[in-house]
Amino acid sequence: MDQSLTNSEFVGHEEHAPEAKRSLIFARPDHKTGIVSWLTTVDHKRIGFLYGVSALFFFLVGGVEALLIRTQLAVPNNTFLTAQTYNEMFTMHATTMIFLAVMPLSAAFFNYIMPLQIGARDVAFPRLNGFAFWVFLAGAIILNVGFFVKSGLPDIGWFGYAPMTSTAFSSEFAGDMSTDLWIIGLQTLGVSSIVGSLNFIVTIINMRAPGLTMMRLPVFTWMTLFTAFLIILSFPAITIALVEVMMDRNFGTFFFEVSGGGLPILWQHLFWVFGHPEVYILILPAMGIVSEILPTFSRKPLFGYPIVVFSGAVIGFLGFGVWSHHMFTTGLGTVATAAFSLATMAIAVPTGVKIFNWIGTLWNGHLMMRTPMMFALGFVWMFMMGGFSGIMHAAAPADAQQQDSYFVVAHFHYVLIGGSIFALLAGIHYWFPLMFGRKVSEFWGKLSFWVIFVGFNVTFFPLHFVGLNGMPRRTFTYDDNMGWSSINMIATIGAFVLGIGIAVYFVVMIYTYFKGEKVTRDPWDARTLEWALPTPPPVHNFDVTPKVHARDAFWDMKNNKEQTIKDAAETAAADEAHGGVHMPSNSWFPIFTACGMLIGALCFANHFMPGAIVGLAITFAGAWMWSMEGPGGYHIHPTKDENDLGKS
Amino acid sequence: MSSHAATAGQIDHHHDATTTTGIPNKKLFMWAFLASDCMFFGTLIATHLVYRLHPPVGTPDPRDIFAIELTSGSTFVLLMSSLLMALAVNSCQKGNVVTTRKMLLGTIVFGLIFLGVQVYEFVHFVHAYGLTLSSSVFGSTFYTLTGTHGVHVAIGILWLVLMYIRSFKPADESDGQGWIMRGVLHFITFAAMAVLSLYTLLALVHGYEDGHGLAYFFSNHFMAFFGCVALLGGLIWFAKPRGPVDFGEANAVDVESMGLYWHFVDIVWIVIFPVVYLLEYVVLP
Numbered sequence: 001m002d003q004s005l006t007n008s009e010f011v012g013h014e015e016h017a018p019e020a021k022r023s024l025i026f027a028r029p030d031h032k033t034g035i036v037s038w039l040t041t042v043d044h045k046r047i048g049f050l051y052g053v054s055a056l057f058f059f060l061v062g063g064v065e066a067l068l069i070r071t072q073l074a075v076p077n078n079t080f081l082t083a084q085t086y087n088e089m090f091t092m093h094a095t096t097m098i099f100l101a102v103m104p105l106s107a108a109f110f111n112y113i114m115p116l117q118i119g120a121r122d123v124a125f126p127r128l129n130g131f132a133f134w135v136f137l138a139g140a141i142i143l144n145v146g147f148f149v150k151s152g153l154p155d156i157g158w159f160g161y162a163p164m165t166s167t168a169f170s171s172e173f174a175g176d177m178s179t180d181l182w183i184i185g186l187q188t189l190g191v192s193s194i195v196g197s198l199n200f201i202v203t204i205i206n207m208r209a210p211g212l213t214m215m216r217l218p219v220f221t222w223m224t225l226f227t228a229f230l231i232i233l234s235f236p237a238i239t240i241a242l243v244e245v246m247m248d249r250n251f252g253t254f255f256f257e258v259s260g261g262g263l264p265i266l267w268q269h270l271f272w273v274f275g276h277p278e279v280y281i282l283i284l285p286a287m288g289i290v291s292e293i294l295p296t297f298s299r300k301p302l303f304g305y306p307i308v309v310f311s312g313a314v315i316g317f318l319g320f321g322v323w324s325h326h327m328f329t330t331g332l333g334t335v336a337t338a339a340f341s342l343a344t345m346a347i348a349v350p351t352g353v354k355i356f357n358w359i360g361t362l363w364n365g366h367l368m369m370r371t372p373m374m375f376a377l378g379f380v381w382m383f384m385m386g387g388f389s390g391i392m393h394a395a396a397p398a399d400a401q402q403q404d405s406y407f408v409v410a411h412f413h414y415v416l417i418g419g420s421i422f423a424l425l426a427g428i429h430y431w432f433p434l435m436f437g438r439k440v441s442e443f444w445g446k447l448s449f450w451v452i453f454v455g456f457n458v459t460f461f462p463l464h465f466v467g468l469n470g471m472p473r474r475t476f477t478y479d480d481n482m483g484w485s486s487i488n489m490i491a492t493i494g495a496f497v498l499g500i501g502i503a504v505y506f507v508v509m510i511y512t513y514f515k516g517e518k519v520t521r522d523p524w525d526a527r528t529l530e531w532a533l534p535t536p537p538p539v540h541n542f543d544v545t546p547k548v549h550a551r552d553a554f555w556d557m558k559n560n561k562e563q564t565i566k567d568a569a570e571t572a573a574a575d576e577a578h579g580g581v582h583m584p585s586n587s588w589f590p591i592f593t594a595c596g597m598l599i600g601a602l603c604f605a606n607h608f609m610p611g612a613i614v615g616l617a618i619t620f621a622g623a624w625m626w627s628m629e630g631p632g633g634y635h636i637h638p639t640k641d642e643n644d645l646g647k648s
Numbered sequence: 649m650s651s652h653a654a655t656a657g658q659i660d661h662h663h664d665a666t667t668t669t670g671i672p673n674k675k676l677f678m679w680a681f682l683a684s685d686c687m688f689f690g691t692l693i694a695t696h697l698v699y700r701l702h703p704p705v706g707t708p709d710p711r712d713i714f715a716i717e718l719t720s721g722s723t724f725v726l727l728m729s730s731l732l733m734a735l736a737v738n739s740c741q742k743g744n745v746v747t748t749r750k751m752l753l754g755t756i757v758f759g760l761i762f763l764g765v766q767v768y769e770f771v772h773f774v775h776a777y778g779l780t781l782s783s784s785v786f787g788s789t790f791y792t793l794t795g796t797h798g799v800h801v802a803i804g805i806l807w808l809v810l811m812y813i814r815s816f817k818p819a820d821e822s823d824g825q826g827w828i829m830r831g832v833l834h835f836i837t838f839a840a841m842a843v844l845s846l847y848t849l850l851a852l853v854h855g856y857e858d859g860h861g862l863a864y865f866f867s868n869h870f871m872a873f874f875g876c877v878a879l880l881g882g883l884i885w886f887a888k889p890r891g892p893v894d895f896g897e898a899n900a901v902d903v904e905s906m907g908l909y910w911h912f913v914d915i916v917w918i919v920i921f922p923v924v925y926l927l928e929y930v931v932l933p
Contacts, residue, residue: 026828124673194684202676206667232680236687244695247792252782255695255792261704261785270691624810628828 026625028585028632040586042126043539047133048112049435051104052428054137058100060506061144065093067499070459074492076480086476087155088146088178094158095182098282099189100140102416105424106285107136107193110200110224113431116530116537117218119209119546119553124202127587127626132196134594139188142601146178154182157474159271162256162264165245180249180605183242188601190235190242197228204228209529211548215309218528218552219302222309223288226316227281234277234320241270250607265330272323280319282416283383284312286423287354290376293430294358296526297373298365301552304357311350311357318347328396329403337396344394348387355384370524371445375426378453382418386411389464404474407467413460425452425505432509433523437535438516444508451501458494462487527552540581543638544571576637585632593622659897661741661904678905682912685800689916692796693923696789700927707786710928713777715769722765723921726801729758730914737907743897745815749887752812755910756842759805764846766798768853790924797920800913807906809838814899819892834886841879848872 031037041047069089072081081089115123123129146153156164156179163169170179204217204225217225244255245267254260256267295302302308324332324340332340358380367373389411393399402408433439466487471478478484522531529546530537532554547567550556557564575581600615663670736751770791773779779787813834818827848869855865866873 026825125677198677198680198684201680202673206669206671206673206676208668212668232684233687236684237691240688240691240695243796244792247781247788253788253792254782254785255788260782260788261699261707263698263702266695266698270695273691627810 026629028587028629030585039591040588042130042584042586044111044115044122044129047129048108050133051111052108055101055104055108058096062093062096062101063502065089067495069093070492070495073488076478076485078477083476088153090474091154091157095143102282102420104136107196109427113530114221114224116541117221117528118212119529119542120207121541123199124207125199126584127590128195128199130590131594132192134591135188135192135597138594138598139185139192142181142188143185145181151176151178154178162267163258166257167249177605183246184601184605187242188597190239193231194235197231200224200228209546209548216548216551219291219308220288223284223312226312227284230277230281230316234274237270238274241267268327272326276323277319280315282420286420289423289427290379293372293376293426294361296524297368297370298362300361300365303360308354308357311353314350315347322347328399341394341396348391351387371440371442372426372430374446374449375422379419379422382414382422386414386418404472405467406463406471406473409473410460410463410467417456433519434530434535436513437518438512439519439523440508440512440516448501448505448508451504452498455494455498455501459491459498462490527555529553540583540636544568544575580635580637583634583636589622589626593619596622661900672901674901674905678908692793696793699785699789704785707784713773713779714925716925719925722762725758726762726914726917729755730911733907733910737904740903741900745895749812749815752808756805756808759801760842763798763801764849768850797916804910804913811906815895817894819894837879837882841883844872845876848876
């Protein structure tokens, strides 16, 4: 890491903003290396790296939880886990994988790659970006505090259905705060996601390089934009629902309390109004990554770019109108059931359009079967499989049979592992050379792909059958005479194969980081702007802001070198006339403010109100000092010989 | 985007040359946030309406509880505060700092009147009708919805106060950080003034309601009243001109973003007032 992200180009002089006399707390730190530089960083690449490392850590935690679940289910009447521990494991497995692994790993790519793809120097609000990461980490800590305290982990499922969250059912002993930790942890993660997404929206709309019109944006950037809109519009529903259940638990309201006339079904509606867009929050970034990888390794532009983009928009839009398909068995009435069934089937259309466009991209391409391409192709196939079973339970009568069975478990693992995770693993291999200047060995990369691919299918394909045979979800064991035993044993063996595959992937990744084959700029001969940068990218990203003349901007630059060199000379002259490249200073206040939120949230979950007020005061003080600290900033003067955007 | 380059009369408030769309980043951020905030209130209002459509047995009739004349009055005050907010943005864009301050103060006062009426209303509902968070699901949804709106107004007032104090930052920082400390004291004075004046006013109203006169009020709440006067004196002292300030046209985008938030909170009330209050008086066949 040291050489990659800290090695900025400090040539020429470094001039600070005019010195105002400020006391120590308002002086902005300018550390370039060391722990302080990481704690105070405002660099989107470093923040992306922090997101990535945290997400991969929690991905492993969630994976271990999954293996514990599969071990318990390997044989009938197993006593490996108690029912209580099993409940905690499936709750935390889902919560961790969704909120602490897939979402932040997507956020890592949003942070690292998106500003590079649009030719920006950073996101619109660099300190707010750091704040979003530290608040995410605070939320992750709150959710996992249960590992270390008496009340244990949350055990109400990631959906937290009422009335399971009421004090009567979830507080098993005095001081049991596991449900409060879950509520406040998700609340904190919501703050992080919304703040981060607002930042991405402003960045994509307002900070594009000259000539980069919306319809020239790389598809990954488009999907970042759609995901950010989904987040800001769907998270409020869960935030308010969580506020209401928090009020029920702490202040005696009756939102979901049947005894006072509350309607538990309302929770399901509010939860899935958030929960279904959330599904697309998990898959749209994956679709964006695959839409970058397939053209690069097919040596062709993306087939039907506009329709891929519009399909993403339609998926995001329809995603808000299908939530009740999670509730077909609650007795919505025939009209509502039919309407939501139709809307759900309609959403298969833009998804199918995307699949055909990816196939059209591959068609007649000169396919380069490299490791990222393997994962991307795995994505297309496995995601399609998940889509097929999805259409099966879009039909309400069929869903009535499949509801809460392992058929549903098989379905969403096909779209979440076969879909999201495959694409994210592809993205790591694809952008690894850009981020760290090293490339994974093809043999080990492909080996990890095949072990993961086989393990994944052996685990989840048989679960379709055991589900249709009636095996219920979220039940800690089953009897020998149900006919489910052999399939469960196969699934568990598959899960361990999958686990070995992931382990191989991680070992290969870490080995590559230290010892992998070194590469230079643009190792894949790629198409989008981020590959115009040297590897690893310097702290200021582009020596000169590129001018964009076509979609697949970098491909166009490589084919029009005279134009590129002319553009670069013009922009460089303009930059130098403005005193060089302006860079922001670091700041302590994002992490300081996030710490206030962590303290306040933990104390509130423990019903320790003075601590909660102190936490709130720290948050407010942090935000205030944030606004008071000096403008800071310094200028970088890239040397002339680095203006070689056109050379490659 | 640096605010330092700004000099009076040269800023185009409708176009920011440094961004792709010409919209300042801060303003775009605020628009996106307000889109998100719409969904927050949408969820709360939906919850309230669901339970008004399915009221459990024993739900009180809101018409017996609401004081619709009073709420209509405070609604009017809140709407007028938006007018003052718009004038504040306008005068800031013209670089008129003194008028900006006056309009910010007016917005703060009108906002505080609205909040005061809401506090009075809540206290009245609890004491006169026993309507609490846990007396019925109507109490739960009513207080949570209108309380969340009240918190938004309070955050808006906090922001307005901070912006008002920010307008006193001296242009010349060479004398060190005295202005930061003065700003903190200014803020504490302002916060104390806001809380104490609300308390004093409510005490006066409650005194009248219980049939007491001014003499009773002054004998019982003399300290509070005197405190208000003293704090007012403090605020006047803080507002004393101290040379040129680092506040003006360049900050118009900050004032405008705050104005967007304030108008949004008003618009939310324009939805809440008919849906939660007026709709109760519509007699369905």
